[in-house]
Amino acid sequence: MSSGYGERRLRVAVVGTGMIAGVHARAARAAGAEVLGVLGRNAARSAQVAAQLDLPRGYASLDEVVADAPDVVHVCTPNDQHHPQALAVIAAGIHVVCEKPLATDPARAAELVAAAADAGVVATVPFVYRYHPMVREVRARIADGELGRFLAVHGHYLQDWMLDEDASSWRVDPTASGSSRAFADIGSHWCDLVEFVTGERFTSVSAVTDVVYPTRPAASGPSFSGSPDPDPVADATERAEVTTEDTAVATFRTAAGRIGNVVVSQVAAGRKNRLWFEVDGTRGSAAFDQEQPESAWFGNERGAQIVVRDPTQGYPDQRRVAVVPAGHPQGYLDAFAAFVADTYAAVRGESPDGLPTFADGARAADVVAAVVGSSATGSWREVP
Incomplete structure (x- = not known):
């Protein structure tokens, strides 16, 4: 069945101007797309980042993005903007890539899943750690029975970019980020990855969370230390109460009754982006470290x-995404480019294996809500 795009390059636009927007733009180019431009919080910011990324246009509004008729729009803005922006793109019949979380609550995330299905558009979420080749190798070996019957999964996702009590970003503001920070931001990646690799779904959770500093600067700085473009928009001398977690520990039960456990932290000194998991089975175990x-x-x-x-x-699934010879390291940017390439393949009518869609994004929203609810009540919560 023809997708209607023929052999022409896909035309895409990026909404958002932070670190991850630059990653999306570069991955889109690596996947062969023409990147039309970028939209920031105002026309001046759009023009600034368009110049930084060597893009032809800085848009003044989302209406201008839609009017430019791109084939795909990448939504890379703060969390509270994902739902309205993705919904507007879908309503225009445009395919969409939306950063997680899809929305700050499960109901709005589910609304986006339904809207994309009704519109018949491809809608994906960049759970890109699925695209490390060795993740696919572990997944394939588990599916082939090499590890035997599933017994447990455990691991952690650790960062240190919020270690300083004066570190802050828009993610600290719950009106922009939602009721969860560390778990929604990185714990969601861990949960998606281990469910993808093991084929086991979490059905209930008992979680505890902790806020290590009662206040942080009320500033919207970069989301990671060392960002080349901090783009501050508030007075860093003002401080605000912190209500979202810096650390979380979650214990899950799977549909088979087995246990999963994860430690999530954004204040683990020296840990930059250590997503690690181990799967234990009756015949063997397997572990992967994203670093x-x-x-x-x-x-x-x-x-x-x-x-x-x-x-x-x-x-074969590992070999498909292993794009350079052995001994020539592949990393995060390669995984991101592979995800974007699979999204564009889906736009052209193909069905790439393991492509994370809005359904996976809504699943993550359900898991995060259950973690937040369990921590608040001190009790087990069901994961829908």
Whole structure:
């Protein structure tokens, strides 16, 4: 069935001007798209970032973006803007990539899933850690029964960019980020990844969260230390009460009755982006560390081995996303580009395996809401 795009390059626009917007723009170019321009909070900001990213246009409004008739719009704005902006793009019949969370509550996330289905547009969420080749290798080995019956999954996602009590960003403001910060931001990635890899879905959760500093500057700075473009928009001398968590620990039950556990922190000194998980089975275990993505660890009662990415070895799904020869490291940007390429393949009518869609984004919203609810009440919560 023809997608109607023929062999022409897809035309895309980026909404948002932070660090992740630049990642989207570069990944779109790597996937062969023509990036038309970028939209910031006002025309001046749009023009500034368009120049930084060497894009032809800085848009003045979302209406201008839609009027330019791109094939795909990438929504990379603060969390509270995702729902209205993605909904407007979908209403125009345009395919959409939207950063997570899809919305600051599950009901609005579900609304976006339904709207995309009704409009017949491709709608994806960048859970890009799925696209590390060794993640696909671990997933394929589990599906093939190499680890035996699933027993447990555990791990952590640790960062340190909020370690300083004077660190802040728009994510600290619950009106912009939602009721969860650390877990919604990075814990959602861990949960999506382990459910994707294991095929096990979490059905209930018991969680605790902690706010380590009662106040932080009421400033909207960069979302990660070392950002080349901090773009402050508030007075950093003013301080605001912090209500969203810096750390979280969540214990899950799966549909099979087994246990999962994760520690999430944005105040773990020296940890920049350590997403790590281990899956334990009756015949063996497997572990993956996102900061060392070229390999995975496999163990059994007789010992353990480190398996290194190699596009000439391993399962077909791993080899599909292993785009450079062994010994030439692939990393996060390659994973992001692979996700975007699969999204564009779906726009052209293909069905790439493992592509995270709005349904996965809504699933993440359900998990985050259950974690927040459990922490607030001190009780187990069902995950829908």
